[in-house]
Amino acid sequence: MIGWTRRNAGDQSNSEAVIQLTNVDYTYQAGSPFAATALHDINIRIRKGTLVGIAGGTGSGKSTLLQLLNGLLLPTGGAVKVLDHTLLPNMQKPRLNALRRRIGLSFQFPEQHLFEDTVEKDLMFGPMNFGSSRKEAQSKAVEALKSMGLDEALLKRHPLTLSGGQMRKVAIASVLAAGPEIVMLDEPTATLDSAARRELIALLARLCREEGRTILMVTHRIEELMEVADEWIVMHEGRAVFQGDADELADRSEELDHWGVAVPEQLRCWAEWTARLPQLAALPLPRTAEDMARRIEEAVHGFEKCESTNIASKEGSQQESAQELNDQADSSMDAPYRHEKEVSACVTS
Amino acid sequence: MRDKLIIGRMIPTGSRVHGLDPRSKITAMLLFTAALILSNGWPQLAALTILSILVLTATKIPAKTYLRALRPLRWLMLFVFLFQLIAGAGNGTVNLAAADPLLWSGTWGPFTLTSAVLSSALLAVSRMALLIVFTAMLTFTTTPSMLSRGVEGMLKPLSRKGTGAERFSLMMRLALRFIPALLEEAQTILKAQAARGADYEEMKLKEKARLLLSLLVPVTVGAFRRAEELTTSLEARGYRIGAPRTAYRQLIWRSADTWFTLLFALLPVGALLMRLTV
Known part of the structure; x- marks a missing residue:
């Protein structure tokens, strides 16, 4: 649905951190009988963009x-670094x-x-x-x-x-x-x-x-x-x-x-398929429904081809059916399930 | 905001004071207030202080917590103190000038300070502090719902027919429930406006007035929305004023409640007697 190109991972790890939390604790109403610890020992790094x-x-x-990141609350322990500001416990409210x-x-x-x-x-x-x-x-x-x-x-x-x-x-x-x-x-x-x-x-x-x-x-x-x-x-x-x-x-x-x-629909679906078709497990998680449908389609057909050892027409039909599935697939996540029967038939045969 | 305003919230420690019937605690509170108003000298105040310290210790809530309850009112207390000093003796309700021997007096410019005036100002502040601490004790040891049940129970004999007591208690319960809810909402809105660059703590007075508007409008709208949702939801669940209703927790008056109330009944009687004999 949304066709944003993903930046590659190597690129991201080099970009600067705009938010860095080091051993951050936060306790609401510290020192009163209503004290409630909300955050323990948070270490987070978030890159720009x-x-x-x-x-x-x-x-x-x-x-x-x-709220800690915005300075609405000051940490009760650790350090919050946001852009060029560093927020520390007990500091004079900047x-x-x-x-x-x-x-x-x-x-x-x-x-x-x-x-x-x-x-x-x-x-x-x-x-x-x-x-x-x-x-x-x-x-x-x-x-x-x-x-x-x-x-x-x-x-x-x-x-x-x-x-x-x-x-x-x-x-x-x-x-x-x-x-x-x-x-x-x-x-x-x-x-x-x-x-x-x-x-x-x-x-x-x-x-x-x-x-x-x-x-x-x-x-x-x-x-x-x-x-x-x-x-x-x-x-x-x-x-x-x-x-x-x-x-x-x-x-x-x-x-x-x-x-x-709640385990997201995508992960549940993907986990089900990777359990059935171990070759999928090696792939990265497809982010969109269309992509996931295509991957599963490919794997299912590859599986069928292996079974029937009909290698000759493999290339063509696979691409064709992936194309067809892509056309069908909208954003709904049940797209991969449409091929459930096909796969179970395949497995039993 | 909430960490400053701790009065009005129950602190469970399971003490004997917590277990008392809310009716006896409310009655004791009323009697205590009456005794405070009637008391006009240090001996009476000392007696009241000793008794409240006993009760406060029995609640097993640390003394620090009670002092925190006083904090929001410290400026008012300072004002009362200064007002008493400046207004001077002789025209206040607490007239000690006649009773107390004049220990010393001093004059600075237009102000004349005498030991009597100082003593009466201190007395006024102490009475106020005692009252606040005692009220805090009541709310620290009693849940809002028990408080309103107690009030309802005490009002029932006054309105045999009709639903006055029930209405009043429902109103009180809802009002009490709304205080923390609205405070929380106000705090969120303050933060939301701070996130949009209007931080209350970083503003000049004129800007603060404007910020008040950015707070009042959403809080008022929110209060009406909440009230409407609440009544709808009460009605949807078949709530009807005057319908026969049972309570999950029955109020039980034990002998401890009788003794507790009697102890406090002695206070205003004693204060009155001392007042009459002086």
Whole structure:
């Protein structure tokens, strides 16, 4: 569905880290009878220009993590390095507006934080706070609205008269308006319908790939971000139990359940097929449904060909059927299952 | 915000004070307040202080926590203290000038400070602190739902017919439930606006006023939304005022409750007697 070309891995590992967390702890209300430790010993490194998915069950510390990166919370242990700022425990609360201009954070249900009487004023709120002139802020507002795929006609509307999906996008646009280099979003797709979800993720992927911004997105549904995420962080009980790309995530898919994260459809499907056709296990995890369908198709046909030792027509028919499958495949993940019968027939024969 | 405002939240330690009937604790609280208002000298205050220290120790909650409960009101207490000093003796409710021998007095410019004035100002602040600490004790040892059940139980005899007590208790319960919910929401919104560059702690006064607007509008909208959702959800589950209803946790009045209440009943009586004999 989204045809972004992936940068190769070697390229990424060389690029600079924009976020670096070293042994970070965070305890809410430290020293009071209500003290609650939210994060333990977090070590994370995030490279510039990557799209990072953060997954984890409820109360696993995802939201706390985002707030630490923005200096809304100061760590109670360790060091948080974001861009050129370093946040340390017990430090004199620094003036953080310079940092916050460069790192935008959209909270859960951001539409609830709109307060002005027109969309335009709300979009200008951020840029004006960060020192833009009225004119600049106006043009930034228009730009942000467009980058979220919304019509300029909305500018004069009252935020509360928009539809839920539009309000969500306006709220995210109000974070983008300040032009942050790093954009963090806390479950931006929650309560959106599937079309709006896909659209939003496509927009975020575009921000990342075309404008080179670093995107951190918290989500409950790994599958929605599987195609575009460069990297995953899984949080469990206040610890970052996993950091790596989708392939590594696929290798540890059995542990996801234990971490309180639903195993994404893609991984479940892929695991089923790799169990049946061991030659698939050597391949990297296909990120899109189409790609996965094609890989499975190839493997299935290769298997058939082996069985019948009909090598002569192998090349042609394989390409043909892969093409056919590609045409059929939409974004739905059940595409590979269509060939289930075929394979089981193959195995039994 | 929440780490500063700790009053109003139960701290479970399983002490005997926690186990008391909420009605007896509320009654004790009322009696204690009456005694505080009636007390007009250091001896009475000392008696009240000793009694509250006994009760506070029995709750097994560290003294530090009670001091934290006082913290948000320290400026108000300072104001009361200074006001008493400046307003001087002779026109306050606590008139010690006659009772106390004048130990010393000093004059700085237009201000005359006497030991009596100082003593009355200190007394006013101590009474206030005692009241806050005692209220904190009540909320630290009683869950909001038990508190409202207690109030309902105490109001019932006053409204034999009709549903006044139940309405009042439901209202109180919902209001209590809304306080932390709205505080949390306000805090999230403050953070969200801070993320958009409007950090309360980094602003000038004029900008702060503007930030207040960016906080008030979403919080008000949110409060109405919550209230509407809550009533709908209550009605959807068949909640009806005045319907016969049983409680999961029955309020049980034990002999300890009687003794506890009686102990506190002595306070205002004693204070009144001392007042009359002076």
